[in-house]
Amino acid sequence: MTTIDSGTDPIDALALLRGFVSLRRLAGMYPSGHPVIAQKLDELHAIVQAHLRQSPVLTIDVIRGEVHLDGVAYRDDGMATATAQTLSELGTLGIDSLHITPGVERDEIRLAAELLDQVRDNTSGENLEARLAARGIRHISFGRIVPLDTRWRGRIWPDAPTSPLDPLYAQSLAQAEQAFDTVSSGGSLDAASVRDLVQLLIGEVVRSNAALGQILSLKEYENLTYCHSVNVAILSLLLARQLAFDEATTFILVESALLHDIGKTRVPLEIVKKPGALNRAERKLIEAHTTFGAEILMETPGLHPMAPVVALEHHRGLSEPGYPDLGDATPHIMSQIVSVADVYEAMTGSRSYREPLRPEHACLVLARQAGIRFNTAFVKAFVAAVTFFPLGSLVRTNRDETGVVIRTNPKDPMHPVLGLVSDDLERLLGEVDTSVRNSSGAYERQVVGTLPQREQGVDLTKLLPSSDTLAVSA
Numbered sequence: 001m002t003t004i005d006s007g008t009d010p011i012d013a014l015a016l017l018r019g020f021v022s023l024r025r026l027a028g029m030y031p032s033g034h035p036v037i038a039q040k041l042d043e044l045h046a047i048v049q050a051h052l053r054q055s056p057v058l059t060i061d062v063i064r065g066e067v068h069l070d071g072v073a074y075r076d077d078g079m080a081t082a083t084a085q086t087l088s089e090l091g092t093l094g095i096d097s098l099h100i101t102p103g104v105e106r107d108e109i110r111l112a113a114e115l116l117d118q119v120r121d122n123t124s125g126e127n128l129e130a131r132l133a134a135r136g137i138r139h140i141s142f143g144r145i146v147p148l149d150t151r152w153r154g155r156i157w158p159d160a161p162t163s164p165l166d167p168l169y170a171q172s173l174a175q176a177e178q179a180f181d182t183v184s185s186g187g188s189l190d191a192a193s194v195r196d197l198v199q200l201l202i203g204e205v206v207r208s209n210a211a212l213g214q215i216l217s218l219k220e221y222e223n224l225t226y227c228h229s230v231n232v233a234i235l236s237l238l239l240a241r242q243l244a245f246d247e248a249t250t251f252i253l254v255e256s257a258l259l260h261d262i263g264k265t266r267v268p269l270e271i272v273k274k275p276g277a278l279n280r281a282e283r284k285l286i287e288a289h290t291t292f293g294a295e296i297l298m299e300t301p302g303l304h305p306m307a308p309v310v311a312l313e314h315h316r317g318l319s320e321p322g323y324p325d326l327g328d329a330t331p332h333i334m335s336q337i338v339s340v341a342d343v344y345e346a347m348t349g350s351r352s353y354r355e356p357l358r359p360e361h362a363c364l365v366l367a368r369q370a371g372i373r374f375n376t377a378f379v380k381a382f383v384a385a386v387t388f389f390p391l392g393s394l395v396r397t398n399r400d401e402t403g404v405v406i407r408t409n410p411k412d413p414m415h416p417v418l419g420l421v422s423d424d425l426e427r428l429l430g431e432v433d434t435s436v437r438n439s440s441g442a443y444e445r446q447v448v449g450t451l452p453q454r455e456q457g458v459d460l461t462k463l464l465p466s467s468d469t470l471a472v473s474a
């Protein structure tokens, strides 16, 4: 039997599926308290509990005839015929996917099997959720929609921006790529090069509207670590400006933010980029990028001692433990700042299994986690700096106009200044301030949402005028 390398003994996913299907048959033959049913239920309940002690959810997906346990392909050649019969029966019931969450009662398993006995044939694909809920089954769900299918259906995003880049931003990405590549191939990080890059970000990149627009707005590429790191460094810098940090503290923050994910250079790229669920061993390896990062940075002479601290702590929450397990220790405020920037950047970027989240949506997600995962003061400052419709966002107004955000209004963040753009998105037609109200006090225009930039191939370097001043300011 091929089992799953999850770091501990895996359960037998096929035995569980076969047991479930056989329990369904037994439910049609015997009353619910019959010893045959009780014995089968005990077996299934024990398998489920064993798995849920090691994993937050039990997910079995049948994808193109192949069984996956928690996202990992699973084969058992020993009972191929029985397996084929089980899968065919589940297919007739319209079930490709079985999810069981902690707290599941032995009785819920029995009720679910009885329900399936009544279903008989569900080739029309009826949604069984309502019928499960009506029977009080809250910890078991069946589905036709298989999360792992995204592995085949997902869009393949490029690994880095493809549209023309602001030259200073492009230079920063090139420098970061070189530094990260050196570490990936076993070389050491050069603190002097890191300082040069931090200086470039603080001194020049943050002053370029086009660069800020490319970092703040929706990103339609699955950015690799060096790219994500530069973006997180700039977002942390904007937050530092919003919080009125002095230059020395800002420098330390930006350096730490730039290097927060350097530990990913020690994690195989196929795991870093893997879509869908990770098994336990893969998840542990990904989580270890925090400790790997701290080790790399502690071994690099010339860096500020805060850099390894942020690398270690940036996935830890305030009241949510996150990882790694450091007991009750509250993350340093620099780690708290980087974690807000990190999550926003990850959400507004693309992944092969999901579209990027629009900035206004990403800000709402941060707000929901304020006080739990994130420091509320930092979320507020971040949203004030970035705003729901950040610089560079392509937006639609209620007058059916398309515009690019060219300035934000700190006192009225929902109403930025737009550059209205031509139909071909090549030229700015003029500026409108959406915070302007008419004689009766109503806004003349409202921004109704962010548009994806992909199809239009928007070139922000043409649309956003350069500026010597920080375009996003308090």
Ligand SMILES: [Fe+2]
Pocket (backbone or CB within 6 Å): 260, 261, 289, 314, 315
């Ligand atoms: Fe990270």
